[in-house]
Amino acid sequence: MLKIENLEASIEGKKILKGINLEVKKGEVHAIMGPNGSGKSTLASVLAGREEYEVENGSVEYLGDDLLELSPEDRARAGVFLAFQYPVEIPGVSSTNFLKTAINEVRQYRGQEPLDAVSFLTHLKDKMKLVDIDQSLLSRPLNEGFSGGEKKRNEIFQMAVLEPRLSILDETDSGLDIDALKVVSNGVNQLKSSENATIVVTHYQRLLEYIVPDYVHVLYNGQIVKSGDKSLALELEEKGYDWIKGGSEVTA
């Protein structure tokens, strides 16, 4: 589904990603872990098409297409979804209107008819249950005045509504209490299928207790320095990132 080869990217002349190689097949869950500043969020941003990052080298193939050639909206329409670390507040734009516009643009791209009002609302109600969000949220302006937990749940709700093929969760656990974390993880797990894939970007192992990865990769200084199965996450939790950084001394 996704094949990243030797990806190098920079922002404002500063190189952040220094040769990433990663392959994600459908049905898989990959976790990308690493200390602050290692390039985790940059990788998520580059995949979603954030324009301030410059790709200097390498390639990203997604479902047979060159992902880097696509605009952010076309990536989304082709099924790439980024759950933001910091969801953006958009005053005055109602959540319902936003979702309707988004879903119909995605459908149009896929050659489907726009959803009528009834089917749209039914679709929303189905998905709301997944992340346990209140209907009143739909009439509020998008993310405006939402609590941290509401914002994160709203991200997963949008993910459920748009039914992506490849979901990238960028530090979705940051700032969540344990109850919200369970709700969010539960939503993600229910959306998992043999046809889609998930990349979970996180600093902590905690989230991976609920969203169990097939693979864990450790990103450090712009490169994946270690890959393994879920036990790697536990090892990191125990030993800390210095174990990766220094390669010699262990301080936990």
Added chain:
Amino acid sequence: MDISTDMHSLKQEADIYLEKHGLPDRKDEEYKYTPLSKLIEKEFDSVVETVDSLASGKIEKIIPGWKANRLVFINGQYRDDLSVIVDESGLVIERLDNSDQISQKEIEQYLGQLAEPTSDPFVALNTSAMTSGTVSKVEKGSVIEHPVHLMFISDSSQGKAKSQYRNLFIVGENAQVNFVESFHTIGDEISLSNSVTEIVVSKNSVTNYYKLQIENDGEVHVGTSSIKQLDTCVFNAATITLGGKMIRNNLNITMESERCEANLNGLYLVTGKSHVDNHTAVDHKYPNCNSNELYKGVLDENATGVFNGKIYVRPQAQQTNAFQSNKNILLSDSATINTKPQLEIWADDVKCSHGCTTGQLDDEQIFYLRSRGISKEKARALVLYAFAMEVIDNIKIEGLREYLDERIAERLG
């Protein structure tokens, strides 16, 4: 209207003022950013004032669908065939040059008293002419169902057009009414309109006043609306500008009693070479009054905007609440805005604040929307539409709100 002695002296006063001061030049602080005089001298020096309009087929098209007591003027001339009055009781609308039910004495009590000829050179110019316009009166205790809508159309299809309008609205005690003034253009040539509107708002009444500049690309407009809140009452205003060559709107509100409330809203959404200048002044003369002001602008291409908001709080006007906010989005590097809050506060127990922001579209917001599959163009339109709707949502006439909503959505694509 017979020229009475009072009216005559008013005109004389205006003429003397004009002779002495002329139209304002760039050195005039009030017109520093809006060089109307230069443009008027260049373009309108030899234009005859009332050119007959022939573009009748086009006029029906611009008359909006929402129901109103509607009076239509084209190039200064009243068009009975296009006008309609639907509310018969409690409301009198007459032409300024043909008033009958509203007494001369009552007109003279207010005309030229709210917008004094010597207060502004364009008011003087308007007073000196005083040829075309309306007088409306809402009787005590009357709630007028449909808005009073004055449509002023400049038809330049036969050549440059120039017109002046003078309107007086008298709102009685306990009455409730909506006034709308809209300015439109037909034809490819440039046109000029100079309007003065005086609104008297009486005790316990609620008056909504909307001034619209919607389909007016070739228009040079200067207008002054002066409002006097006589006693405890509410006055809401919105000034909406979606086009125009050079537009200057003066909105002056004087509170003549305790417990008056005024809400001033403005939206200018312009592109090309449009220039829009909004000057507002709220004069708090008595205690316990509130004023709330929100002006928002979106400027694209080479458009320029000016916002000047004056708030006066006189020494005895304690417990005044006066808030002002001006927010602008510049969509291009060559669009500009000059914004100037001017608060003069002499009382010491008041809550007053002002704020202005000017920025570009928020890239983060646009990226967020695009990352959900929404095109860049649509994302921009969604964000700008929401920005504009904060002003439109305050408009109390449903039909007008929908009408503006459609036009704004259309404009933003």
